Amino acid sequence: MLLIDGGKAADDAPGLRTGGVPLVPDEFVWPTCRECGGPMLFFAHLPLDWGVVAVFLCQNNPGLCDDWDATAGANRAFVFHGPLSAATVPAEGETRLGAVTALRPRPADTPTEEPVLGRLGGEPDWLQGDETPDCPSCATPMTFTAAFKEGAEFETAANFGGGGLGYVFHCRPCDQAAFLWQR
Ligand SMILES: [Zn+2]
Ligand SMILES: [Zn+2]
Numbered sequence: 559m560l561l562i563d564g565g566k567a568a569d570d571a572p573g574l575r576t577g578g579v580p581l582v583p584d585e586f587v588w589p590t591c592r593e594c595g596g597p598m599l600f601f602a603h604l605p606l607d608w609g610v611v612a613v614f615l616c617q618n619n620p621g622l623c624d625d626w627d628a629t630a631g632a633n634r635a636f637v638f639h640g641p642l643s644a645a646t647v648p649a650e651g652e653t654r655l656g657a658v659t660a661l662r663p664r665p666a667d668t669p670t671e672e673p674v675l676g677r678l679g680g681e682p683d684w685l686q687g688d689e690t691p692d693c694p695s696c697a698t699p700m701t702f703t704a705a706f707k708e709g710a711e712f713e714t715a716a717n718f719g720g721g722g723l724g725y726v727f728h729c730r731p732c733d734q735a736a737f738l739w740q741r
Contacts (some may be wrong), residue, residue, distance in 0.1 A: 559664060559665060559679055560664045560665070560666050560670070560676070560677055560678075561574070561661040561662070561664075561675050561677060561704070562661065562662045562663075562664045562670055562672045562673070562674060562675065563659065563660075563661070563672050563673040563674075563675050563710055564659070564660030564661055564662040565659070565660055566657065566658060566659065566660070567658045567659065568658065569644070569658055571658065571660065572605065573660055573661075574602075574603065574604055574605060574660070574662075574678075575602070575603050575658055575659060576601060576602045576603075576655060576658070576659045576661065576709060576716070577600070577601075577654065577655035577656070577657050577659055577714070578600070578603065578654070578655075578658035579600065579644045579645055579647060579654075580600045580603060580612045580614075580645045581603060581610065581612070581638070581642035581643060581644060582638060582642055582643065582644075583639070583642055584643075586638075586645055588645065588646075588647070588648050588653075589614050589634040589636075591616035591618065591625075591631065591632045592631025592632060593622075593623040593624060593631060593632050594616060594618050594619055594622070594632075596616060596618035596619075596650075596651045596652070597648040597650065597651040597652075597653050598614035598615055598616050598632075598634060598653070599614060599615055599616070599617040599651075599652050599654065599655065599716075600612070600613075600645075600647075600653060600654060600655075601613045601614060601655065601724070601737075602704075602706060602724075602726070604703065604704060604726065606703070606728075608730060609638060609639050609733070610637070610640075610642060611635055611638075611703060611726060611735045612635070612636045612638060613633070613635045613724070613726055613735075613737050614633060614634045614636075615632065615633035615634075615716070615724075615737065615739075616632040616633065617652040617716070617717060618651055620717050626718070626719065626722075626738055626739045626740065627738060628689070628691040628727075628736045628737065628738040629691070633737045633738070634737070635726055635727075635735035635736050635737040637728065637734065637735050655714055655715075655716060656714035657711070657713075657714035659675070659709065659710070659714070661675055661676060663678050666680075673710050674707075675706065675707050675709070675710065676706040676707055677704060678703075678704045679702070679703070679704070680702070681702060682702045682725055683705065683723070685723055685741060689725075689738055689740065690702070690727065691727055691736040693732050693734050693736075694732075694734055695729065695734050696731065698729070700727035700728060700729050700734070700735075700736055701727060701728055701730070702725070702726075702727055703726040703727055703728045703735070704725075704726045705723050705725050705726070706724040707723060707724075718739040718740075718741055719740075719741035720741060721741055722740055722741030723740060724737060724738070725737065725738050725739065
């Protein structure tokens with residue numbers, strides 16, 4: 559499925575979106591970057607039929623922290639199960655995108671005039687070599703979940719190096735998710 563620009567969404571919208579506020583369980587602690595120590599930026603809310611994946615990456619010092627790397631500690635992808643509610647956003651740091659954008663799944667073989675902002679399921683379109691991460695729990699290659707472009711507008715886009723793609727993976731048996739980007 560392609561992910562089509564579905565226009566603006568509420569900060570805490572339950573559907574697939576980039577930006578806004580993450581929906582989290584009670585025990586959630588906002589992730590910090592292992593490299594710079596700052597709070598990460600919430601990038602995407604990705605509800606799946608078995609859980610919700612929430613993607614964060616460090617944008618406090620663009621280009622300095624290795625937020626492109628699945629294991630460097632400068633990004634984080636969580637798997638959450640309900641009940642979930644809107645998180646309290648830290649007061650300091652680059653924690654939010656400039657806009658909330660709904661993403662609507664659309665079959666890839668359907669012609670569309672609307673901007674394509676990503677892909678859900680199927681196989682990843684690698685811009686560089688295959689970097690499928692291994693699950694941190696069971697060490698088997700993770701399953702591709704979704705890919706995201708940076709966003710439609712510069713002011714509100716994530717920074718994947720300028721024209722990059724962000725990739726989300728999961729391991730359902732282990733309740734793990736991972737994120738990386740390439741350009
Ligand atoms: Zn950082
Ligand atoms: Zn696993």
